Amino acid sequence: MNYFGLLISITTLFIIGLGFPLVIHGERIFGFLWWPYMMGTGVLLIIASLLIHVDWISALIGVLGATFVWGSTELKEQAVRAELGWYPFNPSKLRSPFESIIKKWRAPHL
Amino acid sequence: MNFIGLLAALTAFFSIWFGHVAVRKIESVSPTIWLPTLIFLVLGLIVEILSLSMVNRLWSVAFGILGITLLFEALELRRQQKRVKKGHAPANPNNPRHAKILAEHSSATILDLLKRDPIGHVISSDESTHLLSTF
Numbered sequence: 745m746n747y748f749g750l751l752i753s754i755t756t757l758f759i760i761g762l763g764f765p766l767v768i769h770g771e772r773i774f775g776f777l778w779w780p781y782m783m784g785t786g787v788l789l790i791i792a793s794l795l796i797h798v799d800w801i802s803a804l805i806g807v808l809g810a811t812f813v814w815g816s817t818e819l820k821e822q823a824v825r826a827e828l829g830w831y832p833f834n835p836s837k838l839r840s841p842f843e844s845i846i847k848k849w850r851a852p853h854l
Numbered sequence: 855m856n857f858i859g860l861l862a863a864l865t866a867f868f869s870i871w872f873g874h875v876a877v878r879k880i881e882s883v884s885p886t887i888w889l890p891t892l893i894f895l896v897l898g899l900i901v902e903i904l905s906l907s908m909v910n911r912l913w914s915v916a917f918g919i920l921g922i923t924l925l926f927e928a929l930e931l932r933r934q935q936k937r938v939k940k941g942h943a944p945a946n947p948n949n950p951r952h953a954k955i956l957a958e959h960s961s962a963t964i965l966d967l968l969k970r971d972p973i974g975h976v977i978s979s980d981e982s983t984h985l986l987s988t989f
Contacts, residue, residue, distance in 0.1 A: 745906050745907070746905070746906060746907070746908055746909060746911070746914045747906065748911050748914045748915065748918075749905035749906070749908065749911070749913075749914030749915045749916070749917055749918025749919070750902060750905055750906060750914075750918050751918075752862065752914075752915050752918055752919065753902075753905070753915075753918035753919045753921060753922035754922065756862070756866060756918075756919050756922060757922050757926065760866070760870065760923075760926075776972055790859065790860060790863045792859075793856070793858075793859020793860060793862075793863065794855050794856060794857065794859060794860060795855070795856070796856055796859060797856055799856065799858050799911055802856045802858050802859035802862075803858050803859055803861075803862040803915055804859075804862075805859050806858070806859030806860055806861070806862040806863035806866075807859075807862050807863060807866045807919070809859075809863050810862070810863040810864070810866040810867040810870075811866070813863075813867060814866075814867055814870050814871070820971070820972060821968050823972035824967070824968050824970060824971075824972050825942075825968065826976075827972060827973065827974075827975065827976055827977055827982075828967055828976075828977070828979070828982060829976060830942060833975075833976045835975070851971075854871050854874065854875075
């Protein structure tokens with residue numbers, strides 16, 4: 745029996761669980777226009793995982809990166825949920841660097 | 855270079871994506887909730903057993919993460935039905951189970967209220983309905 749995958753996947757469940765408050769609070773404080781930064785953080789974490797020789801740390805950093813990338817695709821929909829009153833709406837969000845450029849891009853949604 | 859993190863990331867991302875789409879679709883068209891829940895549960899357990907029986911760590915991680923997301927989707931089907939009751943996800947009037955939800959829950963709607971871009975301020979449900987027709 746190889747318990748490695750099971751242990752990693754149970755921890756993965758908790759990391760994905762962290763993704764929910766990450767998206768909710770991230771959208772409330774920053775707004776969905778920070779999505780490229782969230783996606784970039786995820787990609788950097790996945791690249792960092794390539795350089796980690798300890799298997800379990802590499803795997804969990806990879807999963808954390810995937811959670812950030814997935815979360816970045818959820819921000820837009822979360823912004824709409826807050827506008828509908830399903831979540832608290834914060835009218836004074838922190839503006840993202842290069843916001844005017846990011847606005848021209850289509851925010852990802854899967 | 856250690857590719858186990860990349861493999862874990864890709865497996866997690868694509869199985870979350872698949873699960874996200876599959877749960878919404880299946881919950882919308884399936885007349886029962888228990889049958890797809892049971893299928894996800896059994897598939898998840900089979901994939902977890904596969905993970906346990908793999909000698910190679912890469913395969914063990916890939917099957918492990920896929921299996922755990924399948925098990926999570928089994929739970930998500932019920933949560934998705936709750937969203938439909940609240941009107942947070944669109945009801946499908948052609949599905950008898952959803953038709954019943956539409957009749958019993960005044961909050962349920964056939965509109966997908968999330969299918970638009972954010973506009974930057976809070977809006978009423980009437981405004982939101984109007985806005986949907988412009989997207």
